[in-house]
Amino acid sequence: MMEPRLGTPLSSEDFEQGKVFTESYAPKAEYAWDTGPSIGRYLAELKEGRLVGRTCRACKRTFIPPRSFCELCFRPADDWVVFPGTGKVNTFSLCYITWDMRKLKDPQIPAVIEIDGASEGHGILHLLGNVDPKQVKVGMRVRAVWKPAPERAGAITDILHWEPMP
């Protein structure tokens, strides 16, 4: 009977010293994601330095990011709302490692920020800045710090970060 094969382990050295032949490939994986009308306007408003959402008159909710339909009532969304650009920290994390696993001396602080003017518990994931990591608390009041207008591109990163309210 044949011995069961358990694979052939390879070490980093096997690659670095060219002990195994390899082919590398980098596909050109470009995409264009259709934003739809609601996210399209959300991004356009970010470029203008405004944070907007939509309402559902049936369940009386105001949500952000804006959506074209209410996922609870399953009916088209109603009005557009401009928010003041303030909120409070719902939850946060101190990250000492980047998404691609590089170490950070000063942590990145991703946080879910409940947006003032939106319904209770509604918010967006963003970054906190201008803050001592030790001072960050759930419930902390924060405000959006925008990029200068000429640098804004119609992206969520048009907000640099959120900083504590004075």
Next chain:
Amino acid sequence: MRVSSGQPWTAWRGNIPVTSLYTAGLAGQDFLEALKSRGEITGSKCAKCRQVYVPASIFCERCFGELKERVRVGPEGEVVTFTVCHLDLDGRELARPQVAAAVRLDGATSVLVHRGLGDVAKWKIGARARVRLAAKRRGSILDIEGFELA
């Protein structure tokens, strides 16, 4: 651009950074090592099924048996089939048509697909062809430049 609803069409554009490093595997390593160091083409023999697979493989496609016996094949063989390509992978017209040929090398039962070199008009099914090695070899299928008509 507008869609049927009359809303302006907006898109979020991005680029997914994907890179891969493909290892040749046990039989692929044998195949590429022989190609790089000696300029030889290596197949795997299944005595039971009377098959010689090229490039070398670790198992038989017919009986799933393990293949340990490596045999040298070619460098000449017979053109089993070929196609003349006028477009590249992205659908753009090639400056010159390119032959892609499937050649059963002498001693092999399977075909090896590679570029067909030389005059496109001279390629014929049943013709004799020969492996042309690249000037510089690094352990890649491109150590074979292609097949030329014998």
